[in-house]
Amino acid sequence: MAIPRTPEEPVDTSRPSSWVSTALTGMALLILVTVHMVAHHFVVKEVGGLRTYDQVLAYVSNPLILAIEATFLVVVTWHAMLGLRAVILDLALPARLERLVRPGLTMLGVLTVTYGLVLLGTLASRA
Amino acid sequence: MSAVRGPDDPGAVRRAPGPVLRKGPGPTAWMDVRRGAVGHWAFSLNRVTGLGLVFYLYLHLAVLSMLLRGAGAWHGFLRVATTPAFLGLDVLLIFGLLFHGLNGLRVALVGTGLAANRQRALFWSLMTVGAIALIGAALHLIGSE
Amino acid sequence: MSATAQTRRFRVYRYAREDGPARFDEFDVPAAEAGTVLEGLRWIEVHGDPSLAIRHSCFHASCGTCGVRVNGREGLACVTPVDTDTVTVEPVANIPVLADLVVDMRAFVDRYPPQHPLLRDSEARPEADVPEGIDAYERFEDCIECGLCLSACPIAATDDRYVGPAALAWAQRVLEEPRGADVDAILAWADDEHGAWQCHAAFQCTEACPSEVFPAQRIMKLRRELTKRRLSGSSPSS
Numbered sequence: 001m002a003i004p005r006t007p008e009e010p011v012d013t014s015r016p017s018s019w020v021s022t023a024l025t026g027m028a029l030l031i032l033v034t035v036h037m038v039a040h041h042f043v044v045k046e047v048g049g050l051r052t053y054d055q056v057l058a059y060v061s062n063p064l065i066l067a068i069e070a071t072f073l074v075v076v077t078w079h080a081m082l083g084l085r086a087v088i089l090d091l092a093l094p095a096r097l098e099r100l101v102r103p104g105l106t107m108l109g110v111l112t113v114t115y116g117l118v119l120l121g122t123l124a125s126r127a
Numbered sequence: 128m129s130a131v132r133g134p135d136d137p138g139a140v141r142r143a144p145g146p147v148l149r150k151g152p153g154p155t156a157w158m159d160v161r162r163g164a165v166g167h168w169a170f171s172l173n174r175v176t177g178l179g180l181v182f183y184l185y186l187h188l189a190v191l192s193m194l195l196r197g198a199g200a201w202h203g204f205l206r207v208a209t210t211p212a213f214l215g216l217d218v219l220l221i222f223g224l225l226f227h228g229l230n231g232l233r234v235a236l237v238g239t240g241l242a243a244n245r246q247r248a249l250f251w252s253l254m255t256v257g258a259i260a261l262i263g264a265a266l267h268l269i270g271s272e
Numbered sequence: 273m274s275a276t277a278q279t280r281r282f283r284v285y286r287y288a289r290e291d292g293p294a295r296f297d298e299f300d301v302p303a304a305e306a307g308t309v310l311e312g313l314r315w316i317e318v319h320g321d322p323s324l325a326i327r328h329s330c331f332h333a334s335c336g337t338c339g340v341r342v343n344g345r346e347g348l349a350c351v352t353p354v355d356t357d358t359v360t361v362e363p364v365a366n367i368p369v370l371a372d373l374v375v376d377m378r379a380f381v382d383r384y385p386p387q388h389p390l391l392r393d394s395e396a397r398p399e400a401d402v403p404e405g406i407d408a409y410e411r412f413e414d415c416i417e418c419g420l421c422l423s424a425c426p427i428a429a430t431d432d433r434y435v436g437p438a439a440l441a442w443a444q445r446v447l448e449e450p451r452g453a454d455v456d457a458i459l460a461w462a463d464d465e466h467g468a469w470q471c472h473a474a475f476q477c478t479e480a481c482p483s484e485v486f487p488a489q490r491i492m493k494l495r496r497e498l499t500k501r502r503l504s505g506s507s508p509s510s
Binding site for chain 1: 427430431432433463464465469470472498499502
């Protein structure tokens with residue numbers, strides 16, 4: 001018999017909508033990552049296209065750029081957490097650990113986005 | 128009454144099942160690409176690049192945090208980041224992004240049944256696009272030294 | 273002693289609960305007696321070790337009974353040619369072993385939903401003429417339930433809760449040809465975190481399938497149907 005979970009143990013049941021969210025954030029990232037990579041490696045004439053300190057501050061002080069980078073941060077973190085979740089759930093961890101995956105990754109995602117936004121905001125304010 | 132006993136017959140002796148063979152211990156089973164089919168390579172590499180990019184996300188945030196310490200700290204990082212070895216790592220990053228992104232597009236199309244019968248052709252055509260982009264990016268990065 | 277030009281070295285997985293841990297036994301089978309893997313195994317039963325447990329029936333890839341892994345690849349022993357000097361034969365993966373190369377197919381069958389019938393009437397009659405306007409009949413029930421797809425699936429390798437390619441392919445076939453089945457109930461069963469959504473498109477099941485079921489493609493078509501129903505608000509799970 002397939003090795004089943006005991007019926008009373010709750011499992012994360014949101015995989016169907018998670019897959020759709022992963023696909024949609026992935027589609028958005030095709031554009032956002034391209035914009036981000038081109039902007040940070042293929043625009044400035046310095047080696048590797050990398051900006052100096054002052055160039056970075058000038059770049060993020062532009063409200064449109066700030067909005068795009070913030071959006072990129074949120075979407076990429078969301079996609080990353082969804083991807084991690086899919087991989088971890090495929091490992092069929094014991095139920096007591098599996099129950100922690102969703103809240104754990106949600107918290108990690110929120111912390112990541114918060115830190116990134118604070119970082120962006122701080123740099124923008126220094127320009 | 129039938130003389131044939133089935134496995135659910137209360138009197139039947141049911142043997143406990145033996146070992147379950149896997150392609151490898153734990154998640155290494157995802158990496159058994161011996162059959163050599165494109166789909167499995169794509170799946171395995173998608174997982175590897177995905178996990179690599181998650182690691183890179185946090186590495187990137189850590190590196191960008193140097194900006195908080197001012198121009199001196201950032202330029203110290205730039206001295207390392209503009210070395211050929213580091214630019215080589217940038218090329219590896221771009222490979223990871225291109226593979227994961229383009230294969231992800233394939234997974235999204237195939238996974239909603241839109242291109243299920245053309246998954247191999249889709250893989251190769253997207254990888255061709257990716258290869259061209261990667262070569263272009265690599266030449267640009269190396270040429271910028 | 274290694275294999276010679278006249279023999280093939282068979283490394284065969286052996287397991288019996290009373291004998292402790294599994295091992296590999298080696299047999300040198302005359303090449304003339306080992307055109308296929310099954311021929312070699314039967315030679316071993318007769319001349320090597322009569323206690324070798326193997327399962328087979330039709331000898332022509334029709335019954336699905338003799339599924340094994342040969343040099344790491346899934347195949348039906350009866351039609352897998354012996355084309356290497358050394359042949360490693362193991363039971364299929366992801367299904368519990370009963371003894372040697374015989375696995376407990378209940379673990380495979382139990383992945384199907386309760387609506388899966390044990391027997392279905394076949395409406396195909398070989399002597400029937402194809403009516404005008406129809407090019408050809410297409411067989412829907414190609415699946416011989418050999419379990420090779422489940423063995424090849426990388427997700428089934430780590431998660432036994434995943435229902436697997438065979439059961440999902442069956443569900444998709446029911447969509448195409450319901451024959452009075454409860455389609456909504458079957459879709460609800462498939463629309464689950466361990467159903468169609470746990471497939472990650474490795475397509476190994478299709479590669480391993482000896483019977484042209486194309487389970488991966490069927491799973492994707494099933495997901496298309498599930499997505500359409502979700503978007504139209506008539507999701508079977510909602």
